[in-house]
Every structure is written in C-alpha cells, then in structure tokens.
Amino acid sequence: MSKLPRSFYTGGDVTNIARALLGKFLVTRSGRTMTAGIITETEAYAGVDDRASHAYGGRRTGRNEVMYGQGGFAYVYLCYGIHHLFNVVTNAEDIPHAVLIRAIHPIAGIRTMERRRDRAPLTTGGPGTLSQALGISTALNGTDLLGNTIWIEDRGLIVPRRSILTGPRIGVGYAGSDALLPYRFRIDPRNFAAWNDDKDRRDHARIR
C-alpha cells in the first residue's frame, strides 16, 4: 500500500485532484477496526471564486476554518443538521480548495459498515451514507490524512480517462452560473458494474 503523500494534496488544480482521487482507496481506522472503499465519485470546490464553496468570497467561519489550512487534511461538516460530509482539503495554506467525496464502493470492513449504517442493504452511494459507513463524523474535522485515522491509498488501480463521467455538481443550484461548472467526476457506473470480482479490485484490477 502507498499512502498518498502531502504533495498529492498540495500540488495541482482542485479539479485535477478530484479526478485523480477516483479509484483511490479511502481507509479509516478506529482502534483495530479498519474500513475501506474505492472512491467512485467526487466534486471539486474551487475556493473563494466558487459560489458553491463554503469559502466563496473569502468566507471564514468556525465551520470552514480547516479549508484555509494546508492540503491533505479532512474537512468534515454537518449538512442539513444530520449528515456528516467528508471533504479533502487541497492546495496551500490560505487557498481554501476542497474535494467532496460523494461515493465509494465498499471493499473492507463490510460488517462494520453495515453495523454503523444500521440498515440493509449497505449503501455508500452518497456523501452522507459513506461517511456514516466509514465512521467519519465532525469529530474528525481537521484530521491529517497522512496520519493513521483517515487516509487515502493508491493501490495501483487505473481509471482510464474515458471511464470518467463529468458533469455539474449536485445540489448547488443556489450557486448561479457556477452550478453549471463541470466539477463532478465519477467512474462510469456501467463500467464499474462490469467488475464482478472484488478480489480483482483489491489486487490492482484495471477498469476498462
């Protein structure tokens, strides 16, 4: 396994990082319990110029403070008073870019995730549900993604560009013309459904 280095988060455009996160393994640890899934959907939030971003116009509050820190930290906030949404902070200090993780494909610790979700079948196809399955809450806001609580690994899974669907972000109609920006990225579900073998995914499978 190779944990993504700080430079992955601090270098490059937030939309490129959002694309590059597809196919990476998001892992959480709580005591001896590990859970993990493949990132299948992301959205980029481009800081002070992006009307959909919590940091639009330089807005800085207790909630979004971590966005203004260095890249490679977790920004977790409460949405609709109920759902804990997990974001990866990118870029340098004082440049509040972030990537919302919108969906994962469960890989490890399925039983634990089912228990946390307290629901059958296990679903991790939305930003709120994946956070719950992985045990991510606002208590983990500000967590260093180079630590051993939440991290992201490159396990060699290759996602060809033609397997990536691009489109406008979900639920940001309030953002005016910025709502139309093509900042949502996901692995083509038809393509993903063709993977029938979880072992292949674990062992450096290739999406075609």
Next chain:
DNA sequence: CAGCAGATTGACT
C-alpha cells in the same frame, strides 16, 4: 433574536 436555506437521506402518499 426569528426565520430561512442548505454540498442529504429515507420514509411515506
């Protein structure tokens, strides 16, 4: 301080 909207989800008509 009241009211409201929000990077959502699941239950229900």
Next chain:
DNA sequence: GTCAATCTGCTGC
C-alpha cells in the same frame, strides 16, 4: 412525487 429530520451560518428586524 412530498416531507421531516435538525445544526450552522446568514439575513433582517
């Protein structure tokens, strides 16, 4: 399709 759950931050009185 409708709607409630319920915390944060913004707007207006």
